Structure formats: C-alpha cells, structure tokens
Amino acid sequence: MAIYSAEHRRLMEMLHPDHHREYSEVLSSLGGFMEKEILPLSPKLDAGEASIVEPRNALFEQGMTLIPFPVEHGGLGLPFSVYATAVELLGTADASVALSVEIHNAVAEGLLRFGDHRQRKKYLNAVITGKTLASFALTEPASGSDSSAMATTAEKKGGEYVINGSKMFITNAGEASLYLVFAKSKKGPSCFLLEAPRQGLKFGGDLKKLGMKGSKTAEVIFEDCRVPEENLVGEEGQGGEYAKEILHGARIVVAALNVGIAQIAYEKSVAYAKARKAFGKPVSEFQLTREKIADMKTGIGAGRLLYLYAARIKELGGDYASEASQAKVFATEMSLEACDDAIQIHGGYGYTTDDLHRHWRDARLLTIGEGTSEVLRMLISRKELARSQ
C-alpha cells in the first residue's frame, strides 16, 4: 500500500497546477517514511508497548511540522492543503501520533498569528522544528464546549500574571515544554505562553482512554503559577477569539486525520474481504459486502474533498470557519462509520483483533475533541443562515 496514493497526487495536480510536482515530492517522501517507520509501530503504540517520543521526533526531523510555516521562520512555506494532506497520511500510519502532532502544530499556528515579534522569535522556530513540544490547554474539568465558562484565572500582580485553576483532557500534557494556556483575567479570557517546568505547574496522571493510546492526555494544574507579562499572547481579553481562530484551522486538520483513519480501515477491509471465504467464495463477492466497500470508498473521497476545499479557502485568505466545521463533522462521522463497517466485514475477527478495532477506537475521539459534532452543527447553521441573509 502506498500511503501517498495516485488519488492524492491527482488532487495536488488539480489544486496546485503550477507546483504539484514539488508538493507531491514532499508528500511522497513523507508517506514513504511513515509506511516504513510509523505504520509498523502503530499496533505497539496502541498496546502501550512503544513510546510516541521516537516516531514523533523522527517526524519532526523529516520536516512534517515545517510545511505550512513561512520560510522566514524556518518553515517550508507550503500551502495548508499540503500540510493537511500530510496529516491525512499520518492518520493512516498512526492516528495517535497524528493527534499529538496536529495539536502541537496548532500552537505554532497560534504563535504565528497572535504572538508578537519577540514571542515568535523566541518560540516559533523551536516549535515547528520540534525542539520544543507544545500543548494547547483550553478545556477545563467543568467547561469544554462552553469555554466562556472557564474558571481558571490569571491575576495581574506587578509585572506578572498569577494563574490558578486547571485544564482537563490536555494532549501532550506533561511531555510538552511549552503550553498555550487560556485563563480569565480582568478583561476576560486571555492567552498565555507557559514554559515548563515551572513552579506552580503540575500534571495529573496519563488518562486511560478508549483509543488514541499512543498520545498522552492529562490534567494540567496551576497553583499560583507565575508568568511574566511578556508571555501574554496578543491583547488581554481576546483569548477566546484566538482560541476560536486556532480551532477553525485545527478542524481542517482533524478532518484530514479522520480521512486517514478511514483509509487504513478500508485497505484492511478490502484485503480481508478478498481473502476470507464463506459459502465457497470470497466474502468480497457478496453484494452486501460490496455495498460497504463502495460506501467506505465514497465517504473517504468526499471527506478528502471537503477538507481540501476548506484548506484551499484558508490558504486563499477567505472565511473558512463553516467549511472547516463541515469537513470535520462529515469526516469524523464518516470515519466512525467506515471503521464500524470494517469490523463488520472482519466478522468475529473484527471484534477480537486489537489491530483492527483500534481504528474505530481512535476515530471515536474526534466527534468529541476540538468541537463536538453537535456544537459544530450549530456553528455551521449559524454561519450559513447569516450568509443567506
């Protein structure tokens, strides 16, 4: 199986007629690396028999996280659609590594867009090259979808902010050495950069999860944690807006990740359906199996087009919030269904084989994380109703 397939190549050609060879070279090299180094490790990451650190560092060395960032900061300066495609490929190779990397890079996007010159200079290159692992800390034990109800506070005292409270379900928590933290200050939700380790910054234990087991998820606790005022990102009180903007971009990438998960479930299902016999013939000969194969393939193609459409609007400077959410809602729900079909096609072996049902377990996260399907449907309808006025 070539992770970077002829279909991807054709889409790059359509989206970027003048540069597709260059982009395909980057993606094909990354895909080849993932096939060799990440895909075989994936069952071990799920079983807790391998660490995410080496594959993630290897991807940093391969330059995956450099793709969408400007050359002046050491990035490759390539379009967002190329980066999103790279995350799709990684979703096929291992979803939990893809989750860790996409959240890391979402922090870099936040830094690029909302950080000041000094913050970008200090942190951006270190993050996109992977020297510094980053984490995005918005959700709290008592507030997720409704982030305006956050209880974590940032009180200004002299030249510092003192942060108190906690953040829940934070990817890369404990491993990362840079945290983009959202906390309520006098003017409202604000955004801060926290280097770790530091006094007053603590972590809960790694949470037990259904899937995405290679990635770390933990609570982040602030107890009189002091941050210099120069680590306030952008304007005080604007943190809620920055979080929304960062999440719009991240949703395109999460959609891509889920297309990648559906792709690996599809590949395994096709191979199994051809090999497994019932009533004297391969189960791929039965119409009802073929219906599942056809629906999986169609869903993957549609999900891919939706995330690439949103990515293209983003790279052309348009408002892509609704399209990013449409891509995420569709691709995450599509991949769950595809992974469920994959279990059905594998029969009893589907239910009892970790290396197959882990795709469903991995996909299950993302109708929840980075905006639930319910909340995103509200966002889409609100945006579209306003557009049609």
Ligand SMILES: Cc1cc2nc3c(=O)[nH]c(=O)nc-3n(C[C@H](O)[C@H](O)[C@H](O)COP(=O)(O)OP(=O)(O)OC[C@H]3O[C@@H](n4cnc5c(N)ncnc54)[C@H](O)[C@@H]3O)c2cc1C
């Ligand atoms: C493995 C994992 C990794 C994560 N990583 C991160 C991370 O790195 N950083 C981070 O900040 N967060 C992270 N999260 C948190 C994630 O983004 C939240 O779980 C998600 O936003 C939902 O919030 P919640 O869990 O509090 O659910 P709630 O907001 O409590 O929602 C519960 C249910 O109510 C529904 N609901 C809520 N409001 C409405 C409404 N108005 N209309 C209809 N239905 C509604 C929701 O759709 C959902 O079904 C992670 C979560 C997990 C599980």
